[in-house]
Amino acid sequence: MASGRAYEALRAYRSVLKATRKTFAGDTVMLRESAAEVRKKFEENRHVNSEEEIQRLLEDAREASSFISTMIVQAQRTDSGGFAVKPEMVHAGATFEIPSEEILKKAG
16 A cells, blocks of 8 residues: 555645645745755655554645645735735634744845
C-alpha cells in the first residue's frame, strides 16, 4: 500500500503548495520562501514508516493547507504608502491581527 500513501502524501503536498500560491499571489519572495519551507518539511519526513506518524503528518498537512487558506491574508501596499487587506469569503470568521509598525518597516 506504499503507493497509496505516496499518492496521499503527494496530494497533501500539492494542497499546501496550492494554498500558498493563492495566499501569496504576486509576492515572489513569499511564494519562493513558502514553497521552499513546504518542500523542506515534506523532505524531512520522507522516510517515516510508522502508520500513526504518517497519519499525523498527513493531518498536519491538511491543517496547514486550511490555515494558510483561511487565516492568512496578504496585505498590499497602497499608492499612499499604507497597506490594504482584502479578505475573501474563505476568511469569514477569522480574527485579523494588525502587524506592528516594526513588522511593517521590515516588510517595506
